[in-house]
Amino acid sequence: MPEDDDFGGIDVPGMEDIARAEQELSVHVERRTYDKPVTVVEGFDPEVTDVGDVATTLKKRLGAGGTAKETSVEVQGDHEDRVKDILEEEGFTVE
Secondary structure (H helix, E strand, O other), X not given: OOOOOOOOOOOOOXXXXXXXXXXXXXXXXXXXXXXOEXXXXXXXXOOOOOHHHHHHHHHHHHOOOEEEOOOEEEEEEOOHHHHHHHXXXXXXXXX
């Protein structure tokens, strides 16, 4: 048990929400092959956030394909504004 852990390893409710809010994410659109737009979300901490779950949520809500990388999510299409709104609803801080 680490000495600076005041809770002795206890799972404290709400800590995940705090950790999400502390991550500052950036959202931008890149043009890929054949000038197709891809919305890229970067800045996830993989130790705190399951990037795969976030990618699944975004893809379902946007009705688009995409993929999860280690610290980023890519969604097919230009969804910059909608992605920002969804991430803020999920508790993340977006630039």
